Amino acid sequence: MNYIVTIMCVILFSGCATWGGIKKDTRDGAEWTKEKINQGASYVKDKTE
Structure with missing residues (x-):
């Protein structure tokens, strides 16, 4: 059970980091x-390649 909770936390945090990167890229799009x-x-x- 602990492994499942740990895996879910890792997935959640990596998803948040990705979303933050996407928002930063779109905000800097004018540059x-x-x-x-x-x-x-x-x-x-x-x-x-």
Whole structure:
């Protein structure tokens, strides 16, 4: 039973961190430039190859 509670807490806290990141990204969206977007896309492309 303790394992289930621990796992649920970890899932809850990781979900909160993800949601916080999403809110920060959307709030900073006005500061995005083509260069920043291109750098992010290049990073993802390099990591997924």
